[in-house]
Amino acid sequence: xxxxxxxxxxxxxxxxxxxxxxxxxxxxxxxxxxxxxxxxxxxxxxxxxxxxxxxxxxxxxxxxxxxxxxxxxxxxxxxxxxxxxxxxxxxxxxxxxxxxxxxxxxxxxxxxxxxxxxxxxxxxxxxxxxxxxxxxxxxxxxxxxxxxxxxxxxxxxxxxxxx
Numbered sequence: 001x002x003x004x005x006x007x008x009x010x011x012x013x014x015x016x017x018x019x020x021x022x023x024x025x026x027x028x029x030x031x032x033x034x035x036x037x038x039x040x041x042x043x044x045x046x047x048x049x050x051x052x053x054x055x056x057x058x059x060x061x062x063x064x065x066x067x068x069x070x071x072x073x074x075x076x077x078x079x080x081x082x083x084x085x086x087x088x089x090x091x092x093x094x095x096x097x098x099x100x101x102x103x104x105x106x107x108x109x110x111x112x113x114x115x116x117x118x119x120x121x122x123x124x125x126x127x128x129x130x131x132x133x134x135x136x137x138x139x140x141x142x143x144x145x146x147x148x149x150x151x152x153x154x155x156x157x158x159x160x161x162x163x
Contacts, residue, residue: 001025002062004054006040007033016041019049019068021057040071051077 002021007028010016019038022028037057038049054077058064064072066085072078 002034002057002060003065004037004057004062004068005065006068010041014043016043019054019071021062047071047075049075049077
């Protein structure tokens with residue numbers, strides 16, 4: 001599958017990007033791409049895009065990467081909304097994922113609030129709802145597995161220590 005993506009060039013801390021059409025499964029190293037269709041330098045804000053070639057490759061079925069798509073939308077080569085390309089924050093281990101904080105609705109508050117009843121009725125209901133508890137028995141002690149004679153168990157030496 002063909003994709004339109006960035007190919008980073010330039011020195012360390014001085015990036016510049018070629019916009020190339022390439023096979024998704026292949027790296028773009030050393031000119032291994034189908035065609036160069038543009039250039040972008042984020043340091044100097046210089047952009048050179050070959051509109052007709054980009055539109056051709058899009059019509060043939062090439063898919064732009066998210067960042068290239070956003071660049072094409074900002075240059076009005078493609079119509080649509082930009083795609084959010086920020087990294088998602090990683091979930092911390094040990095803490096449960098927190099959902100969006102939503103205030104409870106009045107219906108939820110009404111469902112959570114107990115209905116008013118007479119005190120005698122609530123005591124009777126509590127006694128009926130509570131099942132009889134049996135005294136808990138301590139767990140049975142586990143017996144060690146029997147080992148055939150002549151075989152040492154874990155922690156025993158094969159030979160008796162000399163006295």
